[in-house]
Amino acid sequence: xxxxxxxxxxxxxxxxxxxxxxxxxxxxxxxxxxxxxxxxxxxxxxxxxxxxxxxxxxxxxxxxxxxxxxxxxxxxxxxxxxxxxxxxxxxxxxxxxxxxxxxxxxxxxxxxxxxxxxxxxxxxxxxxxxxxxxxxxxxxxxxxxxxxxxxxxxxxxxxxxxxxxxxxxxxxxxxxxxxxxxxxxxxxxxxxxxxxxxxxxxxxxxxxxxxxxxxxxxxxxxxxxxxxxxxxxxxxxxxxxxxxxxxxxxxxxxxxxxxxxxxxxxxxxxxxxxxxxxxxxxxxxxxxxxxxxxxxxxxxxxxxxxxxxxxxxxxxxxxxxxxxxxx
Amino acid sequence: xxxxxxxxxxxxxxxxxxxxxxxxxxxxxxxxxxxxxxxxxxxxxxxxxxxxxxxxxxxxxxxxxxxxxxxxxxxxxxxxxxxxxxxxxxxxxxxxxxxxxxxxxxxxxxxxxxxxxxxxxxxxxxxxxxxxxxxxxxxxxxxxxxxxxxxxxxxxxxxxxxxxxxxxxxxxxxxxxxxxxxxxxxxxxxxxxxxxxxxxxxxxxxxxxxxxxxxxxxxxxxxxxxxxxxxxxxxxxxxxxxxxxxxxxxxxxxxxxxxxxxxxxxxxxxxxxxxxxxxxxxxxxxxxxxxxxxxxxxxxx
Numbered sequence: 159x160x161x162x163x164x165x166x167x168x169x170x171x172x173x174x175x176x177x178x179x180x181x182x183x184x185x186x187x188x189x190x191x192x193x194x195x196x197x198x199x200x201x202x203x204x205x206x207x208x209x210x211x212x213x214x215x216x217x218x219x220x221x222x223x224x225x226x227x228x229x230x231x232x233x234x235x236x237x238x239x240x241x242x243x244x245x246x247x248x249x250x251x252x253x254x255x256x257x258x259x260x261x262x263x264x265x266x267x268x269x270x271x272x273x274x275x276x277x278x279x280x281x282x283x284x285x286x287x288x289x290x291x292x293x294x295x296x297x298x299x300x301x302x303x304x305x306x307x308x309x310x311x312x313x314x315x316x317x318x319x320x321x322x323x324x325x326x327x328x329x330x331x332x333x334x335x336x337x338x339x340x341x342x343x344x345x346x347x348x349x350x351x352x353x354x355x356x357x358x359x360x361x362x363x364x365x366x367x368x369x370x371x372x373x374x375x376x377x378x379x380x381x382x383x384x385x386x387x388x389x390x391x392x393x394x395x396x397x398x399x400x401x402x403x404x405x406x407x408x409x410x411x412x413x414x415x416x417x418x419x420x421x422x423x424x425x426x427x428x429x430x431x432x433x434x435x436x437x438x439x440x441x442x443x444x445x446x447x448x449x450x451x452x453x454x455x456x457x458x459x460x461x462x463x464x465x466x467x468x469x470x471x472x473x474x475x476x477x478x479x480x481x482x483x484x485x
Numbered sequence: 486x487x488x489x490x491x492x493x494x495x496x497x498x499x500x501x502x503x504x505x506x507x508x509x510x511x512x513x514x515x516x517x518x519x520x521x522x523x524x525x526x527x528x529x530x531x532x533x534x535x536x537x538x539x540x541x542x543x544x545x546x547x548x549x550x551x552x553x554x555x556x557x558x559x560x561x562x563x564x565x566x567x568x569x570x571x572x573x574x575x576x577x578x579x580x581x582x583x584x585x586x587x588x589x590x591x592x593x594x595x596x597x598x599x600x601x602x603x604x605x606x607x608x609x610x611x612x613x614x615x616x617x618x619x620x621x622x623x624x625x626x627x628x629x630x631x632x633x634x635x636x637x638x639x640x641x642x643x644x645x646x647x648x649x650x651x652x653x654x655x656x657x658x659x660x661x662x663x664x665x666x667x668x669x670x671x672x673x674x675x676x677x678x679x680x681x682x683x684x685x686x687x688x689x690x691x692x693x694x695x696x697x698x699x700x701x702x703x704x705x706x707x708x709x710x711x712x713x714x715x716x717x718x719x720x721x722x723x724x725x726x727x728x729x730x731x732x733x734x735x736x737x738x739x740x741x742x743x744x745x746x747x748x749x750x751x752x753x754x755x756x757x758x759x760x761x762x763x764x765x766x767x768x769x770x771x772x773x774x775x776x777x778x779x780x781x782x783x784x785x786x
Binding site for chain 1: 518519521522525526528529530531532533535536539547548549550551552553581582585588589592593594596597598600601602603604605608609610613616618619620621622623624625626627628629630631632633634635637638648649652653654656657658660661664688689690693694714717718720721724725728732736739740743744750753754756757758760761764765767768772775776779780
C-alpha cells in the first residue's frame with residue numbers, strides 16, 4: 159500500500175516539482191543582470207538532464223575503470239601477473255571468459271549479419287505483394303515481446319525428451335516426422351546451442367530491421383526502378399544494383415544498432431541457459447562476476463565490453479556531426 | 486512505392502502483352518515469392534502461437550503431447566495454468582511492482598528529458614555542442630559499464646533494493662536517448678513561432694510550456710510507449726538493483742521460475758503470456774505510434 163502511495167506521489171509530484179523548478183527558477187533568473195542572465199539560464203534548464211546523465215553514466219563509467227584496477231576488497235590497487243591489470247589478465251586467460259569472448263564474437267557476426275540481411279530481404283519481398291501489412295505484422299510480432307517471454311517461447315520450441323518418448327518440443331517433433339533422432343538443442347555444445355540462442359536473438363530483431371529498412375525502401379522513387387526495368391534489368395539485378403546501394407545508408411545505421419545489441423546481449427542467454435554448456439557471453443559473464451562480489455573482475459569485463467563498443471560510438475558521433483552540418 | 490503501385494504497374498505490362506496464358510505464367514512465376522513470404526511468416530508466428538495454446542492446456546497434456554495435438558478434438562482447454570501461477574503469492578505482487586516501477590520511471594525521465602531537450606534545441610551556451618556529443622556517445626554505452634558504481638551510490642544513499650532506486654536508474658539510463666530524440670524534434674519546429682512569442686514578451690517558461698511542449702506531444706507520445714515498454718520488459722536493471730529485494734518485478738520473478746521450476750511448464754506458459762499481454766496489446770492498438778517511435782529513433786538519427 160505504501161508503495162502505491164509513493165508511486166502516485168512520484169507520478170504527480172515529479173512533473174509538479176519540475177514545473178515549480180522552471181517557474182521559480184525563471185523568476186530568479188529574470189531578476190539577474192542581463193549578461194549573467196543569458197549565461198546562467200541554459201545551464202539551469204539543462205541541469206536536471208545533464209545531472210542525471212553525470213550521476214548515472216559519466217561518473218560510474220570513470221569509477222568502473224578505477225574499480226577494474228583494484229583488488230577484490232577494493233582496499234588497494236590490484237596485484238598479479240599483469241600487475242595493476244590483474245583483473246584483465248584474469249579475463250584474457252581464464253577459460254570460461256575466453257568461451258564468453260568467443261561466443262560474443264559469434265553473436266557479433268551471425269546475429270548482426272542475419273538480422274540485417276533477413277530484414278532487408280523480407281522488406282524487399284513483402285513490398286511486392288498485396289498482403290504486405292499483414293506479413294509485416296507477423297514478422298514484427300516478436301519485437302514488442304520481452305526477451306524473457308521470447309526465451310520461454312523458444313524453450314518450448316527447443317524442448318528435448320529422451321529418444322523414444324513423445325517429443326513435446328516443436329522442433330524435435332518435426333525431426334521425428336523425418337525419422338531423425340531428437341536434438342538436445344540447448345545442451346549440444348558448442349555449435350548447436352549457441353546457434354540456437356543466436357537464432358532466438360535474430361528472431362526478435364528481424365522485425366526491427368525490416369520496419370526501418372522498409373521505411374526507406376518506400377522513399378525510393380518508382381521512376382528509378384521503372385527506368386532500370388526499361389533498360390532491361392531483371393528483378394535480381396534491380397535489387398542488387400539499384401535498391402541495395404540506395405538503401406546502404408539505412409543498412410549501416412541498422413547494422414551498427416545490431417552490432418551494439420549483439421555486444422550487449424544478456425537477457426536471452428541469462429533466461430534460456432544462464433551460461434550453462436558453454437553459452438556464456440560477455441554480458442552474462444560480467445553479471446555472474448558481479449553476483450559473486452568479484453567487483454574488480456566484473457568491472458574489467460564491463461570495460462572490455464565498453465572498449466569493444468568505442469568504434470561504434472565514434473561512428474555514431476561522426477554520423478551525428480554530418481547530420482548537424484546538413485541542418 | 487506501395488505494393489499497389491507495383492501490382493498495377495505489373496498489371497498494365499501484362500495487359501499490354503495480352504493472352505490469358507501469359508497471365509497464368511506470370512502468376513506461376515510469382516508463386517515462389519508467395520511461398521517464401523508465407524514460410525517466413527509461419528516461422529515468425531508459430532512459436533508464439535504454440536506457447537499461447539500451451540498456456541491453456543493441462544500439465545498432463547503438455548507433458549504427453551505437443552501443443553499442436555490440441556488443435557484437434559478433444560481440445561481439453563483449461564485455465565488451470567493461470568490459476569496456479571497467480572496462486573503463487575509473489576506473482577501477482579510482482580505484476581503490481583512492475584506497474585509501480587514502470588509508470589513513475591517513465592514519467593520522471595520524460596519530464597526531465599523534455600526540459601533538457603528544450604535547452605539544447607533553443608538556447609545557445611558555451612559547451613552546448615560538446616555536451617550534446619557526449620549525450621550522443623552515452624546512448625550506446627553498455628549499462629554493464631555503470632552497474633557497480635551505481636549500486637555503490639544506492640548503498641551510500643541507503644536506497645538500495647527500493648523501488649525508488651530503479652526509478653532513478655532507469656531515468657539515468659534512458660535520458661541520453663530521449664534528450665537526443667526530443668532535441669531533434671524540438672529543433673525542427675519553426676523558429677518564427679518562438680521568435681514572435683519572444684517579441685510578445687513571453688519568457689522561456691511560457692515558451693516552453695505553451696509552445697514547445699504542446700507541439701512536441703506527437704513525439705512525446707511515441708517515446709512514452711517506447712520507454713514504457715522498455716522498462717516493463719527490462720530484466721538487467723531490475724536484476725542488478727532489485728534481484729534480491731522484496732520488490733522484484735514480473736520479469737525477474739518469471740526468470741526465477743525458469744530456474745527453480747525445472748520442468749514446471751504450467752507456470753512458465755501462463756506467466757509469459759501475462760507478461761507479454763501488455764506489450765502486444767500496446768503494439769496492436771497503438772501500432773502507428775509504436776512503429777513511428779522505432780523509425781524516428783534510428784533513421785533520422
